[in-house]
Structures are given as structure tokens and as C-alpha cells.
Amino acid sequence: MTTDHALPTPHLDVLVQGRGPALLLAHGAGGGIEGNFGLVLDDLAQDHTLVGPHYPGAGGSPAAVAPLDLDDLADRLVAAAVAAGQDSFAVLGESLGSAVAVRIATRHPTRVRALVLTAGFPTADPVLALAAQLIKSLAAAGQWDDLARLVLLSCMSPADVADLADLEPADLDAPVAQTLAAMPPGTLDHFDLVSRVDIRTDLAKVSAPTLVVVPTGDRLVLPESSYRLAAGIPGAQLIELPGAAHVLNAADRATWLRHVREFLAVLPATSA
Template sequence: MNTDRSLSASDLDVLVKGDGPALLLAHGAGGGIEGNFGLVLDDLAQDHTLVGPHYPGAGGSPVATEPLDLDDLADQLVAAAAAAGQDSFAVLGESLGSAVAVRIAARHPERVRALVLTAGFAVADPVLDLAARLIKSLAAAGQWEDVARLAFLSCLSPTDLAKIEPAYIDAVVAQALAGMPPGTVDHFDLASRVDVRPDLGNLSAPTLIVVPTGDRLVLPESSHRLAEDIPGAKLIELRGAAHILNEADRATWLHHVREFLDTLPAVPA
């Protein structure tokens, strides 16, 4: 049964790159297309059309005037893909983008060829919920440097943090703060409210779950629960990887994602 919904035009800022079967990119809270996928955009664009919408308040997308709604955001991403001439696609979701990807597949199943969910969750676990609350309260108090410190501490692995000389910590935090999009609080507010658990058992698209086992923002157990509840989902672990994948871990991610994408049926000409 076709449950696809009519789409309104999207006003999101969208990166479109490459040629071939489409990949719709769904980024994480406080991130963006370059921030989440920048290390692999050129590689994937060699044989795929990448469609990377920025959530409200990220990239060049206008800041939301009211709390973000998951259904609306999912539909806006699909509308962005349709506007780019892509009627079907695999969805690559990172962190919050995993919940967005699941909702896209639930609302537009005929369009979704596959799902790749990295550092994902169906509902905020206690660590993510606490982090979202802290980010919202610190931002409300104007303590944006502390927001950046919290994000920095949560998103890197102890190994990566240990490589940073203490004298450079403030400079690195300042760089993180400068790259933090205006919609960060809105994104984390949505992350604290999403619940796509009712969608999982009804998903039919082939699904790959990628678990960074060193993630300190989204518990790895959240990804394991996704794999348990999505029919036929395949799970792979990136041992010791953090919430934000470093270059080596992203290269391993790319290898597994390409292997998975290669198993999908060819897109009809």
C-alpha cells in the first residue's frame, strides 16, 4: 500500500552533489552536512547523487520560529530530495538524523531504498537527555562557551582528547563554538522529544546500523536497540569510535557503508 504523502516546498538550504543513485543525508543536532559527512562527501559523490538538507538554523537554512516537529522535518528533507529530482533514495542518518531517517521511512516508504543509521537512537537515552537539558539551560543563561565545552567533551573519544595539548584546549573550544549553528538548541530540543519506537517494527527498507562503541553522547545500547527492533537490520560496530568519527573511523565507516550500498538492487533507468 502506498502511504506516501504529498509534499510542500522546502525552504531548507540543500547541498546537491554528484551523480548516480541518490543518498539523502540527515545530519545530527548542532551539526550540518559538512560537519557530519564532510570527510566522505567527495568519495560518495563519485557514484551517487548526494542531497544534503540543513535543518532549520544550520547551514543557510533559516532559524525556526517555533519548536521543530519531527514529521515536518522528515517531510522537508523528502521535499528537498524531490526538488533535486530524486524520487527515491537511501537515507544516511547520523545521531538525531537517525530518528529523522526512521520517520522518513515510516512516512514515505515507497521512496526509501535503504537506511544507514549511525550513532542512532529511537528515543533519547538518559545520557543524551541529560546532555540536551544541560545544553538548553546553559544556552538560556548565555553560557555558550560552556555549551561548546560540553559538546566537545561529549563528542570526542578519550584517545582523541588526549592528543590535544592542554594549552590549546581553549582555542579548540573556541573553534567548536564558532562552528556551532544558530539552531543548535532547537535541534537538541527535538532530540530530547523524538520517539520513533512505534515506527521500527513496520520498516521494510534494508537497514545498516553503525555503532561507535566509544560514543559518550548517545549510548551504544541505543543503536543496539534499533537493530533489535528493525526487521532484518544489520549491525556493525566501530570499536572505540566516538560520537563524531575521526578520519580513521570514518574511513572504516565508509568501507562498511559502501559494502552495504553495493548489495542494493540497481535503480531502474
């Protein structure tokens, strides 16, 4: 018999919004709930209760005092949902949040109604591993401007990069500054966890209905990583967002929202 693990006190800054069946949001490394899900929060909150915990060092969550642990992070997200009055939920994971979501599904299977995994990975592919190492090195050296340049470039699609061809170098200062301002203090801790994640043995244990969303223009997490997630999870559905970047723009996020709503609409009914 499968039993859920005990829950800790979450000690996380949590966004709670909306009314209806619960969606637990798991954001990416160096991001946050607004940064990953901001374009769709109001729409989803019309008929769902959104529970969006911020990882240590993001939002208003205290910074980590030790290296992040995937089991502990998964348990703390579940604890945040339960503290918000939600005993069961679908989990929407983005990038690192996809690994968190899968670990939630294997540690707390009776609570998880479904998974939506976007730009995810079972373990860091070579591109992501190199990027994580560079991000950690630059952050440790205090080279935050260069780190922001790397993040900006990595999160663009090939089409986005082509659009930069006619810009003067100075014109890039503003988007670099915006990227830097959006990175939380916990970025280094998040990417340290990215470099250590390995959920390959979890995949076959996932019993919840799963939708895997693949941005095919992703330059940070190879699309092949998402394909491996879908191949390893029994019965997983897969959709592609052609040309989409790691961080979805408004048009791609609108397409994502349509597919996610269609997926959620056919789940078994549950009480809010």
C-alpha cells in the same frame, strides 16, 4: 495499502553533489552536512547523487519560528530530494538524523531504498537526555563557551579524552573555539527536538534494508541506543566501530565508508 504523505515546500538550504543513485543525508543536532559528512562527500559523489538538506538554523536554512516537529522535518527532507529530481533514495542518518531517517522510511516507504543509521537512538537515553537538557539550559542562558566545552567533551571517545592528559588547560582554548564556531544558530532548536524524539513504535514498520553503525566509544549517545535500533528494525544489519567517538575521526570515517559502500553495493539497481 501504504501511501506516502504529502510533501511541503522544503524552505531548506540544500547541498546537491554528484551523479548516480541518490543518497539523502540527514545530519545531527548542532551540526550540518559538512560537519557530519564532509570527510566522505567527494568520495560518495563519485557514483551517487548526494542531497544534503540543512535543518532550520543550520547552513543557510532559515531559523525555526516554532519548535521543530519530527514529521515536518522528515517531510521537508524528502521534499528537498524530490525538488532536486530524486524520487527515490537511500537515507544516511547521523545521530538525530537517524531518527529523521527512520521517520522518513515510515512516512514515505515507497521512496526509501535503504537506511544507514549511525550513532542513532530511538529515544534519548539517560546520558543524551541529560546532555540535551544541559545544552538547552546553557544556550538559553547565553553561556555559549561553556556549551562548546560540553559538546567538545561529549563528542570525544575515551581514547581522545586520554590524549588530553598532558595538555595545559590553556591548550584547550583552540578546540573549544573551533567547536563553538562550528555550532549553527539552530543548535538549541535541534537539541530541543532530540529531547522529544520517540520513534520506538516506528522501528517495526521499517521495510527498507537497514545498516546500523555503532561507535562503541560514543560518550553522547550510548552504544546501547544503536543496539536497540538494530534490534527493533526487521532484518537490520549491525556493525561496530570499536572505540569510535560520536563524531567520527578520519580513520573511523574511512572504516565507516567501507562498510557503507559494501552495504549500498548490494541494493537492487535503480535509475539515477
